Amino acid sequence: MYTSLTNQLPTSTTARPNEIVPEQQALQANQPLQKLYAEVVVNIPLNKIFHYSIPTHIRDNLTLGMRVKIPFGNKITTGFCVGFTDTPSPYQIKDIINVIDKTPLADYVMLKITKWLSTHYYCGWGEAINAVIPPVARRSVKEKEALFVTPCDALTKLDQQTLSQLKTRAPKQAKVLEFISEYFQEISAKELIQISGCKMPGLRQLEKKGFLAIQNKPQHIVDTTCDSGPLQQHLTFTEEQQNAFDIINRKLEQPKPGVILLHGITSSGKTEVYLQTIAKVLEHGRKAIFLVPEISLTSQTIQRIKARFNNVAILHSHLLGTFHYSQWNDIKEDKVDIVIGARSSIFAPLKNVGLIIIDEEHENTYKQENSPRYNARDVAILRATYENAMVILGTATPSLETYYNTISGHYEKIVLSKRIGNQQLPPIEIVDMSEEVRKRRGHHIISQRLSYYMNQALSRNEQVILFLNRRGFAPYLNCKRCGFVLKCRKCDIPMTFHKKLNTALCHYCHAETPPLESCPDCMAGNINYRGFGTEKIEDEIIAKFPQYKILRMDSDSMRARNAHEKALTSFERGDVQILLGTQMIAKGLDFPNVTLVGVISADTILNLPDFRASERTFQLISQVAGRTGRGPKGGRVIVQSFNPRHYSITYAAAHDYDGFAKKELEYRKQLNYPPFGKLARIVFRSQKEDKAKEKSFVVAEKLKEITKTNGNQLEILGPSPAPVTKINDMFRWHLLLRSQSHNHIHDALQKISDMLKPSKSVQAIVDVDPYMML
């Protein structure tokens, strides 16, 4: 039934060297002696190359990867030159109007990568180029300015009466004042507007009243530290680290070093191995890209890199949205040795890349959720093949795709099985919450076990981390009498009550509505605030442990810039004893005084309709558990669950990754899910439900026809309503394509490309190797 393991191509890791050769030939073949016609792509969701003739006076100025101004339909637009030809298409050929750039924005490697993106992830080549070249690189402004807001002294004299008056008159302005009096430092106007919902005129009014000052300043998005201060020495490796490093070193000597999985348990010293490998690569005169799941959550790692090396550029695309032009140029002009950044940094214009490190390679933040829907890990492997670089995938909990690639021999695996200083992994105890309900005759968010251990740790001046993957206060508001559930009007999703904001929020479209006093449906019932999120846990902890300080870290409480660093510093200093948070606190944190981790509910992800639910549950428990037992005082983990016997939880409790992976791979194989079968998902969105449904059936029929004539290489699952049937007033139907090989999926998508063109009534969204299944 299945092809043998050695015949399997790398799976989710879709970078396949055998695909590269034809593309390379195609690109090279496109370089005739005479540049008569240019091949141009434009930013549209259509994988098509257009031909334009090149007027003689610009022929010498135009090279691959430059932008050109072209007539397009009845408009003038910008396109990217991706090739040259002497034999144009038979259609009427128009002239290029002019060449925009003096130097190419995309080099040869980037053109090849974007070409691959367009085929693999089903998008336009122009769309892919557009997505990987940040807007600032396209502008010729040197220093982009933005408005910044600074608090003024009048704020300190702000009294409650003025504030409450403002609350009724201009609630959003009041929000600004509340926020900024607490934050009390400079913030970009854009960020402040995002946080408060108050627009620019509102901010100007507050400025007039003397509460704020608003100024135009250069925005610093990329922070390159060329600081030549004293650098820290490398640590002396442990035996295990040394062995790992020796293997890596030998591989680095090879012409094609390939991919290494560094499978090291939490706190086994992976970062030290990365750092010394980077040093080695720099010694060889080459450069490194270091990808992290999210910049703002990895400040500890970034500090460690900056302490060892000069010429480090950190690319933030986070709040201000774009890369800084001059810094982008610094990277392009070879002034930088190491680029650190989130997924889009894989496209950094660094030359001579010898090493790409992907820290926490299993994280789903490496997958981009809009077009091109690429996975940076997979792009990294492709880029490394083109540049003969090494890729190191580091994690304590490898994705099943990566793990499978080590079994099939595509990647080399190096294991770090011991914690630094021979610390033990913390014991993990599972608390059966249904038992707890029975024993205590009712629901309690904090079990007796967890409460007991919290008291013990806190009374010994140790610290506690509590984890819950759900923000807000209560995820459901329903009527006790008629069962009505408050749902978003635009999305088929219950609204979450946020107590601090005193509002019910839709976590999909951000719609807000005032909380309900009584049921709007039966007009009689009282409203029940059901379930719990981090805000409710915070209240509960404050009530139960009033003598200790708690800090909540979730996307609601951590909106301001530097909020993470500030929060973590106060936890590190011990000002705060209990840190409560969402996945934001699950990874990377290294605090030796944390002796207890409590997972409030292991079930939040387990219950999602997603074939990766077990994998993600296992990963989260292992990662959160890794935050404790890092110091001499040891540690302990309590996991609360209504599914205490689920294998993802029991294997995580036993610290048995291999056991879990073996079992999960069996299931995946039975069900033909990745890493075995390859998937593509098509979502059909429409304002009219029947249109979305109708289209999904028409497309499914066509696909079934295609696969019949093609030896049934493709399975079509669905169509069915998507698990979330409506988002932002758009109804959603979806179907899945599954096949043993991506090629069959690509072929089928190409054959139905006419049907997938956006129309007024229905949009089709294609997601190859999907992560989001909702």
Ligand code: ADP
């Ligand atoms: P991981 O990335 O595997 O979770 P870290 O690299 O964060 O592990 O290492 C855990 C801790 O051990 C860190 O505080 C780090 O500074 C320390 N450490 C790592 N390697 C060594 C070493 N060889 N000697 C001493 N301390 C080390």
Ligand code: ZN
């Ligand atoms: Zn909504």
